[in-house]
Amino acid sequence: MNKIQEIRHILTMLDAQEWVDNQAIANKINRAVKLLTISNEKRREIDRGLTGLYAIPNYLTSLDAIKGLEREGWYPIVYAISNGAGCIMGYQASMFSMYGKVDAPDSPTKPLFLTEHAARLYAVLLTWTYEEEQNNDE
Amino acid sequence: MTNKIEEIRQILTMIEGLDWVDNQAVADEINARVWCADNDLHIVDMGSTLGNTDYYCATNNHDHVESVPKTNYLTSLDAIKGLEREGFLFQSLNYHPIKKDFCAEYASVQNTVDRGDGRFEIINPIYSKLLPTEHAARLYAVLLTWIYEEERNNETK
Numbered sequence: 001m002n003k004i005q006e007i008r009h010i011l012t013m014l015d016a017q018e019w020v021d022n023q024a025i026a027n028k029i030n031r032a033v034k035l036l037t038i039s040n041e042k043r044r045e046i047d048r049g050l051t052g053l054y055a056i057p058n059y060l061t062s063l064d065a066i067k068g069l070e071r072e073g074w075y076p077i078v079y080a081i082s083n084g085a086g087c088i089m090g091y092q093a094s095m096f097s098m099y100g101k102v103d104a105p106d107s108p109t110k111p112l113f114l115t116e117h118a119a120r121l122y123a124v125l126l127t128w129t130y131e132e133e134q135n136n137d138e
Numbered sequence: 139m140t141n142k143i144e145e146i147r148q149i150l151t152m153i154e155g156l157d158w159v160d161n162q163a164v165a166d167e168i169n170a171r172v173w174c175a176d177n178d179l180h181i182v183d184m185g186s187t188l189g190n191t192d193y194y195c196a197t198n199n200h201d202h203v204e205s206v207p208k209t210n211y212l213t214s215l216d217a218i219k220g221l222e223r224e225g226f227l228f229q230s231l232n233y234h235p236i237k238k239d240f241c242a243e244y245a246s247v248q249n250t251v252d253r254g255d256g257r258f259e260i261i262n263p264i265y266s267k268l269l270p271t272e273h274a275a276r277l278y279a280v281l282l283t284w285i286y287e288e289e290r291n292n293e294t295k
Contacts, residue, residue: 063215075233076272116219116228 004132006036007125014122019060020114026060033059033121036128037069059121066117069124071131076120143288145175146281153278154267158212165212172211172277175284176221211277218276226283229263231272239268240275244283 001009010032013019019026034056035043045051057065070076113119149171152158158165211217222228227250229243242265249261264286266278 063219067215075235076231077233 003036004129004136006032007129007132010036011122011125011129014113014118014125017114017118019118026058027056030056030059033069033125060115060117063117063120066120066124069121069128071124071127074124074127076123142175142178143285143292145171146285146288149175150278150281153269153274153281156270158274159270165210166208169209169211172221172281173209175281212271212273215273215276218273218280221277221280221284223280223283223287225287226264228276229260231275233272234268237268239270240266240272241268242266242272242275242279244279246283246286 010029013025013029013032019029031053034053038046038053042051046053057068059065059069113122149168152164152168152171155164158168209217211221222244225247226244227247229245231243232241233239234241244264245260246262246264249263251259251261253259264279264282266275266282269275269278
């Protein structure tokens with residue numbers, strides 16, 4: 001899988017919401033996100049069993065861990081948690097916005113994430129996808 | 139000794155003052171005051187400890203003194219999340235890309251009204267001032283919810 005495919009796979013896992021009561025899936029998401037943050041060289045070493053993947057943050061429970069994934073030039077904006085039944089999260093980069101899960105911040109009737117963490121993680125990964133696509137275009 | 143609302147207002151004033159941006163001693167004092175307020179403790183002689191991160195506080199009746207942990211509310215969203223009171227929801231965060239400041243919003247669940255069309259109307263939303271970091275804006279708004287809660291508690295006594 002290339003990086004964009006990896007990110008999309010994580011987004012799909014988040015979207016399915018099975019991580020809510022399945023720790024194994026939550027662990028899988030956390031590991032997959034952590035893998036995105038490390039170099040290709042380090043990943044090859046892990047694949048060859050020369051080293052392990054240590055200190056995996058719990059992105060699904062730590063806003064600080066998610067904050068660490070934010071790319072330069074992107075700002076968190078517009079959470080809409082409405083009645084507490086769900087959460088939307090967005091990131092903005094100068095002229096446009098990218099919202100986790102839904103395409104507009106004022107659409108609370110659409111499916112929402114159950115936690116702020118998941119919504120924010122989803123949104124930050126969307127910015128990664130965007131950047132990767134931009135890089136590929138160039 | 140001040141009451142809790144007064145203590146929280148002092149913290150808000152310190153956050154608004156923005157001295158914490160480039161003065162770690164002020165940031166440390168804000169963090170210590172928040173921690174003390176959260177634990178319903180009253181700070182003793184904070185003025186004399188300014189610049190020293192090893193803060194001390196005492197309980198209301200001064201029967202013991204304990205060290206304040208160095209929780210950094212001005213840099214940790216997880217720490218701020220831990221300050222959220224039951225019955226209040228984090229509603230929004232807005233960023234002004236030109237002014238480069240943030241505004242956070244909380245609302246009381248009781249003040250969130252179902253409009254019946256899948257949308258919710260928020261009565262008396264609680265907004266932070268415009269502040270230079272996401273953390274500061276969110277901390278400020280959380281502290282405003284504390285005041286709201288304290289005032290409501292006082293009314294019902």
